[in-house]
Amino acid sequence: MIVCCSATIGNPAELAAALTGRQPRLVDRNGAPSGERHVLMIQPPLLDPATGARGSAQTLATRWALPFLRAGRQTLVFGRSRVGVELMLSTLREALRLGDGPRSRVRGYRGGYLPTERRAVERGLRDGELLGVVTTNALELGVDVGQLDVAILAGYPGSIAATWQQMGRAGRRQSTSVAVLIAGGGPVDRYVVEHPEFLLASTPEEARLDPDNLHVLLAHLKAACFELPFEPGEHFGPSEAEPLLAFLGEEGLVRRAGDDRWYWSNENFPASSVSLRAAAEENVVIIDTTPDRPRVIGEIDIFAAQTLVHEDAIYIHESTQYHVDKLDWDERKAYVRRVDIDHYTYADRAVTLKPLETFATAAVTGGSRAHGEVMVSSLVSMFKKLKFGTDENLGWGPVHLPEIELQTTSYWLMAGGAAHGWRRADLDVALIGVGRAMQAVAAVMLMVDPRDLGLVSQVRSPHNQEPTVYLYECVPGGVGLSERLFERHAELVAGAAELIAACDCASGCPACTGPRLEPDVDAKALALRLLSALVSGPASIAAAPNAA
Amino acid sequence: MDGTRLQRGLDNLRRGRVAADRAAAARAERSGEADPDIRRAIASIVAAADSFRAPQPVWRDVGPVDAAALAHRLAAGLDGDAIQTPRGWYVRRELRPVYLPVDRERLASLPGMPPPSAPLLCLDTETTGLGSAAGTVAFLIGLAWWEGERLRLLQLALPDHSEEGALLDALAAETPRNAWLVTYNGRSFDWPLLETRFRMNRDRPPGLDAHLDLLLLVRRLFRHRLPDARLQTVERHLLRRHRAPDIPASEIPAIYHSFLRGGPTGPLRVVARHNAEDVVTLGRILAHLERGYGIGEVRRWAPKGDLVRLARLFRHEGRTDEALSCLAEAATGIEGGDPDTALATVELARLLRRHGRIAEAGVTWSRLVAAPGPLAALGWIELAKEREHRERNLASAWAATDEALLALYRSRGQGQAILRRGLEADLAGRRARLARRLARATA
CATH class of the missing domain: 1.10.10 (Arc Repressor Mutant, subunit A)
Structure with missing residues (x-):
């Protein structure tokens, strides 16, 4: 007999059947006692309608966490990235130090910490030794830390299931608990917080398993x-x-x-050669050379390593800064040294895409759609130095690392008809804006994490000679998302048009067409103009099943 | 998944593979040379072989093969016999016996050794993988046992995965009842692996009376003077035998897999030689123990460090008299400056004291002060205790602590390791306490 347990997926019986190949019996009545719980959803204020700049979710999250921590309530703060976690941890510790708060009882937790460190944090949370932990989704699944008072989510975790997982960390049997979701800068975050019913009423995502991968x-x-x-x-x-x-x-x-x-x-x-947790097969070990006897402080997978521990990166671990002196790529070792400086680094990934085979193609309004197999190469070639607090750009540096390749499946839209007569520069901006919006809508429509879908746009694709937007799957081989996008193409473009039109910014922002590249270009208008030539009928994202 | 989609997917992967192979070939050509590790490995195989080509990395013909044909090819390659049983084929290869007389009575006098009447079976396996996971199979089993003064050698080999039942039957048939199995690291590797293989074939592993894993014994007795405890290191340093160029153990699984895919048998011959030498070495280690360490005069020529370890083994078995005799042997000639002699003297004195032989212990401690190294300090400390508590001579006790400190300082000045952390502090404390008592007594 096989017993499968799940707290937060929409189709447990179906998933169990696909996993085991047997017909399961579903037991889905929750008899556990639970206390009162408050759920708050917060949209950071729009600071500048021209650029669409909003208050940062991370800053708001630390501000919300402080009163709870000072009152002695066990609080978890979830960040979306490892760097974000370290930044919030530093801010919280600093604020608690100034205000004479329980500074040493706040710790960080994320992938890249050593197992012993992680176990200590888990134990600390369980027996009440620790008051606050700032973490990534590493603390979301399968880690026993007991029930806490407050969960604060800096940014929408990407799926309803993950949101409930993280919010569910707060929830005592007897007393009251609080869960706070603060929208990040992206379009999906905005959509979720503006439509609370999406989170509160709709069933969690269906877990998908592609036994054919x-x-x-x-x-x-x-x-x-x-x-x-x-x-x-x-x-x-x-x-x-x-x-x-x-x-x-x-x-x-x-x-x-x-x-x-x-x-x-x-x-x-x-x-x-199979890892259950990370997509990549190998890890890079991070070695601190500051003490007399160098010691290993953590390890991260090779994808993350390219952006986090390239040479001259500032790597942050337990809110301590380390400078990466040397990254020995072949040996999978990064040598770091403790430093204390006023900036951190952010590395950009350049992605190129090459179609290998088209599975299906069809004509649509303003062009054609297709899905098939592609090869995606990602290369990290430079990094930026950003000042703490203000995120001011202090300069940049090169990164010399080999390319990483991913063979996967993709959906793509060729807009040859719609883009007829466009200026190249305008088309570039419009394609990026349309792509960003489509990526967000696709994530909501298919109920997947936006990071599961990658975006590449080409003004004149070398393969079909047309302006093309690719949405590719980030899992090797794909799990069937691109085929679904191909089928729901009409909803996808209509939804993208609606998302951009409904945004309260002036001329494009991170919450609709993506971060603005040049100040005097109206990305919003350009993207809407292109979309108007692609939308066929009166379909809308709200009509998508399960979405609202 | 429907057949066409699956086929299409596989074809895509195949195309990717062809492209990757081509790219790899181009890279190899550009860089002009292979990875240094690989080159070294290849060089060692080539050096080891007398008449074979290096195995191809991948054989892409996958048609089903005939086990009988493989068995005959393997038998021809190894110069053995292909044998058919109701459960399939295996290859049996008898080698020329090795003259290696062992006095079983004397061997049995050593701790942990088999009684003279127990049949011994030395065993070493070569496997299809390096870990001992469920899918790792032993494809070559080397066996050795004594017949009179000769060590008989037999190898059993597996012609194909499907024939494992026949191989295991043959192994069970060669294992005498009440046998003592003799292996090197067999407790954690060879034997559990074979037990798993018997079970996977729905058989019961043959019963054993005992399992003598020489790795454990070698670690306890000789590790102090070996760079590591690998079998070939033992062979070189302890038995002083030098092997002809041999194959690295990590290459062996690939050689067998290559043979199964139609590769040459030449490399397997080298593997078989490697295996045979390993099995004979097991016998030689037993002979070495019996000749060098068995009861009697010979022990006098054994290295003193070894005797100290041998004494520990006797002590663990509760054979105090034998432990004392080993230590007494090792403790002679303390003035020679051999640190092992000093170590033996310390252990001898401690053992004597534990068994209430205080007077003899005292004499032994006093001999220790003549030792040149830091161990002399221990002698002086014991003398200080003796003088303080039994003779009640505070002044001479204080003088002894002085000598002890001096010995420590001297040896540290010569760059020798301090015996244990805190020894100097303890000693300084004792000296200060004696000084206070002296002051009170004289006041």
């Missing part, structure tokens, strides 16, 4: 075959194992023996 399927098959040979004609997952085994055979990983069974026949241990 070849990468996942092959990895499972390798591990299975290592343990026991496959019989001829045996099934694995949705189909017969034979063609997959033959493929692995060509790779030199399995082999058919004289008894017609397939055996693992490679000296490597297949499970060791």
Whole structure:
């Protein structure tokens, strides 16, 4: 018998069936006692309608956390990024130090801390030793810290399920608890906070599992075959194992023996190359060379390493700043040294995309749509130095690291008809704006984390010679999102038009068309003009199933 | 997933692979040379082999093969016999016995050693993977046992994954009842792996009377003078035997997988030689122990550090008299300046004291002061205690602490390690207390 448990997904029975291949019985009555809970949703004020600049979610989050911490209430603050977590932790500690507060009882927690450090924080929360913890979603799933008083979310975590996971950390059986969601700068955040019913009324996302994802399927098959040979004609997952085994055979990983069974026949241990938590297979170890005996202070996956511990980066760990002296990429080691300076660094990722194969294509108003397999290469080539507090740009530096490649699936929109007669510079701005809005709408429509979808726009794609917007999946091989986007293309463009039109900014902002690149370009008007030539009928995002 | 989509996906991956291979080949050509580690590994294989080509990394023919054909090819390659049983094929290879007389009575006099009548079976396996996970299989099992003064050698080899039942049956048949298994790291690697393989084949592993893992013994007795405790290190440093160029253990699984895919048998021959040497080394270690450390005159020539460790093993078994005799042997000639002699003297004095032989312990401690190293301090400290508490001579006790400190300072000046942390502080404390008592007594 297999028992599957889930707190926050919309389709537990369906997921259990897909996971186990058996028909499950659903038990979904929650009998646990719970106290009163207040949910607050906060939209940071618009500071400048011209640029669309809003108050920062992180600043508001620390401001909300302080009174609770001073009152001795156990409080969790969730940030969306590792850097954000460290910045909020520094701010909180500083404020508590000035106000004579419980400074030492506030700690950080995120991926990249060592297991022992993490266990200490978890224990501290459980037995009440710690009062406040600033964390990423690392503390969201499967970590036992007991029930706390207050949860503050600096930014929408990306999905309803994750939001309830994080908010659910606050909630005593007897006493009152508080959950605060503060919208970040992005369009999805804005949409969620402006439509509280989206969070409060709609069912959580459906967990999706694509048993057909070849990468996942092959990895499972390798591990299975290592343990026991496959019989001829045996099934694995949705189909017969034979063609997959033959493929692995060509790779030199399995082999058919004289008894017609397939055996693992490679000296490597297949499970060791699969990670349950991170997308990347390998980690970079971070070594602090400040003390006489260098010590390991953490490790991060290679994708994050490219933006966080490139040479000359300022890496922040437990609100201590470290300068990265050397990143030995081949050895997967970053050597850092403790420093105390007034800035942090932010590295940008340049992404290029190349279609490998088109699965389907169809004509639409103003152009055509398609989905298929693509190769995405990401390269980190430079970083910015930003001043603490004001985020003022203090300069930049180069990053020399190899490209990372991702083979995945993508949906794309070719706007050759709609863009006829446009100036190149205007079209560039319009495509980026349309892409950003479509990315946000797609995330809401498919109920996925916006970070699960990547965006690339090309004014004149080298592959189809047309202006093109790609939305690609960030998981190797994809999980079927692009096919769904292809099918719901009309809703997608209509929703994007509505999102931009409804925004209260003057000429484009991070909450609709994305951060403005040049001050005197009206991205909002350009994006709307392009969209008007792409929208076909009266479809709207509000009409999308499950969305509102 | 429908068949066409799956096929399309696989074809995409295949195209990607071709492109990746091409890119890798281009990179290799550009850089002009392979990774230094790989080059070293290849060089060592080439050096080791007399007549074979290096294995190809990947063999892409996957058609089903005939186990009988593989068995005959393997037998021909290893110069053994392909044997058919109801459960399949295996290859059996008898090697020329090695003359290696061992006095089992004397061997049995050592701690943890088998009684003279117990049948011994030395065993070493070569496996298809480096870890001991569920899918790792032993493809070559080397066995050795004594027949009179000769060590008989037998190797059992697996022609294909499907034939494992036959191989395991053969192993069970060769394992005598009441056998003592002799291995090197077999307690945590070879034997649990074989037990798993028997169970995966729905068989019961053969029963053993005991399992003598020589790694544990070698660590306790000889680790203090070996750079590490690997079998080949033991062979070189302890047995003073030098192997012909050998294959690195990490290369072995790939060689077997390559053979299964139609690769050459030459490299497997080198693996078999490696395995045979490992098994014989197990026998040689037992012979070395018996000759150098068994009861009697020979022990006198054993390194003193070894005797101190041997005494510890005796003590753990409660064989105090034998422990004392080892230590007494090692403690002779303290003036020679050998630190192991001094260590033996300390342990001898402590053991004597623990068993109430105070007078002998005292004599031993007083011999220690003649030792040249920091251990002399321990002798002086014991003398200080003796003089303070039994002789009640505070002045000479105080003088002894002085000598002890002097010995420590001197050895530190010569860059020798201090015996234990806090020793100097303790000693200074004792000296100060004696000084106070002296002052009170004279006042």
